[in-house]
Amino acid sequence: MPLYHTEDQAMLAETVTGFIADNGAIRGQLRTLRDAGDAAGYDPALWKQFAEMGLTGILVAEADGGLGLGHVEAGIVLREIGRNLTPSPFLSTAVAGASALAAASDDLKGRYLPGILAGETVLALAIDEAPKHRPEKIALRAERAGNGFRLTGAKSFVVHGASADALIVAARTSGSDSDQDGITLFAVPRDAAGIGHNAVRLVDSAMASHVRFDGVEVDGGTVIGEVDGGRAVLDRVLAAGRVGAAAELTGVGGGAFAITTAYLKTRKQFGRLIGEFQALQHRAAHLYGELEIADAVVIKAQQLLDGGSAQADMMVSVAKAKASRTTNLAVREGVQMHGGVGMTDEYDIGLYMKRDRALAEFLGDATYHADRVATLSGY
């Protein structure tokens, strides 16, 4: 399969690019929500519009009422979300959440999918338990209780946690904290008895929760996939979320680069446009190359994941690591090349820097994925 968009994908990209530029732009969404101190951190009306466009069902099977498309298509949406820094539950709900629900019972799908397809339901991922992403270790316990389970422990960095309808929770049902097996995934209603949310605003103005589970009782119907066999589902959810975050990062990097090169063409010092200085030209040209390379490996990973390739897992980590490093370079160069105004809240470049920092951390930063690439390669 060639490493560029098919005609259908290119059409989708054109539609989505216009739609998000019109409705998800920084001034209308991110700045407005942030300045209002919005508690949810995203705009429910825009989420509904996403659904009306069919976007929330991209990764939902046709049999379940969705579009039955793949990660390439989801990535098209995420790239534009990234370019516009649009606050959106798309990644946690329509990508990671939908990937989890694909393994769920019809009953559980029936509880959440119609709402996702209608743009009324939001899901959040509750995986991390420490400041650094480390899903190899899951300590939150789920013990059998009656017909269901009782969950005890804590999760952090649960983006949209306090406003989501349900949390996709990775819990331990057997074995010790670092065992590969013995993991079970649950879809836990946000307001289940015993759940405590401590919502905090992050540097990028997104809302994320520290969630406490104090003997939260859920019925057996909330289990996604097999009891004790949740690792395989978790891995699929992680792969979907990571390649999605990588796609969003390329959008953030591309957006930062676009405003930076535009600035190089308008700002004058020493009587000429600063873009005429070779010192800046070379750095911009280097950055251009890195961004192109990151784009290439992201679409490669998306295609491998959609094709069910055995190499997909490795390439997803390569993509997340490369996109993180590259976008980080883009925002750092962006602020520096903007000079003093790059430090002001008035200019958007700083917002790109903040979004990059949060996305880089989400589901494993560049060092986590570099370590993973080495391990998967046998060293």
Add this chain to the structure above:
Amino acid sequence: MSDLEAFRAEIRAWIEANCPPEMRAPVQDEDDACWGGRNFVFKNEAQKTWLERCVAMGYTVPDWPKAYGGAGMTAPQAKIWREEMARAGARLPLSSFGIWMLGPALLKFGTEEQKVHYLGQIARGEIRWCQGYSEPGSGSDLVSLQTFGEDMGDHWVVNGQKIWTSYANKADWIFCLVRTDKANKYQGISFLLFDMTTPGVTTRPIKLISGNSPFCETFFDNVVVPKHQIVGELNRGWDVAKYLLGHEREMISGAGGSDRLNAIGAVINRNGGIDNAVLRAELAQFDIDALAFAAMGEKFLDEAKVGKAHPAQPNMMKYAGTELNKRRHELLMAAGGSTALEWDSPATRGGAPSRNWLRTKANSIEGGTSEVMLNVVAKRILDLPGA
């Protein structure tokens, strides 16, 4: 089974049946590859057999038309060919500046007669070509070149000097930039082809820091070149040269086919281990960049086939690919420790690690320096002011 799947099965079976085992080990260095030409001495029978079998099928240039010695493969078929070659670990049957550089230029600018004659020779590995571009006073500023061809009616008489002519001492013919109009800088250069055995052509190898001499100085003293040996129009050789440089940059970048940019962490770990966490981290970072760049190469080739690639993209690829290759060899040296320092021992096959490491330093100089590549990207892709 789709047509392409059937094609893949056919190619896979053919490689399986025809590629000798010796030709499935990675090429150690440039001397280990099959370069063809009048004076080429095959390393072994397997190398000769593999070339002959591929020539018979048109597989040395799979996507060239059959009339010019190729196999006439479509773009998707050629991609399958590359994938199946990589899968089998099969070497390129023929390494050739004729295939990588002159061929594409002839396909675009050559007359039908030139295509049949020269492309056929290239495809069959009969003639080894070298490139006469740089001159002592014209490196990055190539267009200032001074080698002059005086019009003598039915031929030119060429005088001047080229430098950094790769393998000029082993090449049979040269494609050469020659000034044919002293009054016009850009539109005063012609693209000429001539035999290196023509009276007046001499070469002198240049000893490099690697101890090897892949490059030569090449001197032209009243060299007679017949008029029909020009490619493209008189005084418009710069167009041909620029087009060819695009292909050269693509080649040097390692996009498609070449295995030299592959991930190396696992290889180093197998050959003696990685003895600390910082080296492991640097290798992992390199492997990520190399795997990502491989995807870039694949994407570029896919896009180029359908006209979606930016025409200046090879400049970015050349910059990124060569800088990556230099980093690769720095890491190989670091991982090799004191063994890699040995200059002439049997254990290092005559100092291969250090000589290869030193050789890569030219990657970001030859075919346009990294700095010139960045200038071109800034100007032609980013459209930055005054670039």
